[in-house]
Amino acid sequence: MSVSTRDRILDAAERLFAEQGFHLTTLRQITQSADANLASVNYYFGSKQELIRAIFRRRLDALNAARLERLDATERQTSRPDLEAVLEAFVEPALEFTRGGDAEGQRFMQLLLRAFADRDAALHAAMRQEYAHVMRRFADAVSNALPDADPGRLRHQLDFIVGALTLTMAESALKDTRIIAAELVQFAAAGLRGSLENRIPESARRTLEATS
Amino acid sequence: MSVSTRDRILDAAERLFAEQGFHLTTLRQITQSADANLASVNYYFGSKQELIRAIFRRRLDALNAARLERLDATERQTSRPDLEAVLEAFVEPALEFTRGGDAEGQRFMQLLLRAFADRDAALHAAMRQEYAHVMRRFADAVSNALPDADPGRLRHQLDFIVGALTLTMAESALKDTRIIAAELVQFAAAGLRGSLENRIPESARRTLEATS
DNA sequence: GCTCGATTCAAACAACCGTTTCAATGCTAC
DNA sequence: GTAGCATTGAAACGGTTGTTTGAATCGAGC
Numbered sequence A, B: 001m002s003v004s005t006r007d008r009i010l011d012a013a014e015r016l017f018a019e020q021g022f023h024l025t026t027l028r029q030i031t032q033s034a035d036a037n038l039a040s041v042n043y044y045f046g047s048k049q050e051l052i053r054a055i056f057r058r059r060l061d062a063l064n065a066a067r068l069e070r071l072d073a074t075e076r077q078t079s080r081p082d083l084e085a086v087l088e089a090f091v092e093p094a095l096e097f098t099r100g101g102d103a104e105g106q107r108f109m110q111l112l113l114r115a116f117a118d119r120d121a122a123l124h125a126a127m128r129q130e131y132a133h134v135m136r137r138f139a140d141a142v143s144n145a146l147p148d149a150d151p152g153r154l155r156h157q158l159d160f161i162v163g164a165l166t167l168t169m170a171e172s173a174l175k176d177t178r179i180i181a182a183e184l185v186q187f188a189a190a191g192l193r194g195s196l197e198n199r200i201p202e203s204a205r206r207t208l209e210a211t212s
Numbered sequence C: 001g002c003t004c005g006a007t008t009c010a011a012a013c014a015a016c017c018g019t020t021t022c023a024a025t026g027c028t029a030c
Numbered sequence D: 001g002t003a004g005c006a007t008t009g010a011a012a013c014g015g016t017t018g019t020t021t022g023a024a025t026c027g028a029g030c
Helices: A005-020 A027-033 A040-045 A048-077 A083-099 A104-117 A121-145 A151-171 A174-193 A202-211 B006-020 B027-032 B040-045 B048-077 B083-099 B105-115 B120-146 B151-171 B174-195 B204-211
Strands: none
Touching: A005 A027, A005 A040, A005 A048, A005 A104, A027 A040, A027 B174, A040 A048, A048 A083, A048 A104, A048 A121, A048 B120, A083 A104, A083 A121, A083 A151, A104 A151, A104 B174, A151 A174, A151 B027, A151 B174, A174 B151, A174 B174, B006 B027, B006 B040, B006 B048, B006 B174, B027 B040, B040 B048, B048 B083, B048 B105, B048 B120, B083 B105, B083 B120, B083 B174, B105 B120, B105 B151, B105 B204, B120 B151, B151 B174
């Protein structure tokens, strides 16, 4: 029993939230699974809502720190990392989360997906803020690898990648994730490079003109 | 009052579910908003869970039908539509959902995102099944536009596109969706074409070998 | 105009929720 | 050991949930 009650609650809650969702998971389930008293959640975290935020802060900090560290390492090796290397620094830490332990990381990916789906404005803003720091770093790195890219579009494109990453990681079976991550990096790199041609498909332009 | 009570319940429930999530939305809110009695939900649908599935069936049927119809039209025009045209047939019906009425479609996109996040196995399986039909059609169309594509990868890449579409449509502000959809088509087309080169990035191959 | 099935209604049900309370216990420092 | 604070414990609170019930109302068919 070297782990504190607080940590046991965090672990149990994270697992249950990922499996069942936030609202379906009850404090009674959490405390029972953590071998703690029902009142201890409110004692340590104040409320259920604040427990959720604490869980997110813990994992998101770790994930984003790993991403930045990986990007730092790449930039230390080469002053001008190519596009694939930058994308890997973003994608692979998420992948390693999925691989560590047994399915623990995949659960967190599902948790992340739930956070995207939820309309909790406070949680959403906190996540965006937590991400903003990292996104700016990666946007710079991509700009560096792709000097002619349009910065305005880049933000949208990074959102595409986050969406593809989050949804596929949360959905896919465990053993496939390595291959999928490699494919995603390749796909995203080609997508980013392809936008350089700045070619708006004719049919899309047609649609845009028809409605403006 | 030409619309039936059943339909008023479906509309009100869809709106509330998208705004607040499934579990936060109560039958009392739904029936009050639909000018119906509390018991009417259980009368018409049996339970809350079956109401949710009815809502999904209704909209997903319409969305996928619109996509197939659009693809049919494109293929009728040209026997061999280019990649962008195929992607637009997939993306734009979702976009039109977002534009119709006032924000009604965007709400459904958020609903879709919630369905992805939820672990309701039955709902999930039903959605996959509902999608399978459409995905096969579009995979064929993409294969036709890109004859050298690897069919195995294609499935993953279509999942990427669905993820990017769903997450960004659910997140973005209303007025931006048209531009974002055009950018997504362009990004996805470039990503698909880029995979033809079959080039696995060196650093990714390094990672794959290190762990196998 | 009456009947019978479909629909609506108000009310109640049992179950569960997050939170609070307050006494009991554990642990550290003097 | 004992004072004082942090932690745990059992129980209860007020409130809300989905569902059920049984009577009231409606509306078409004969």
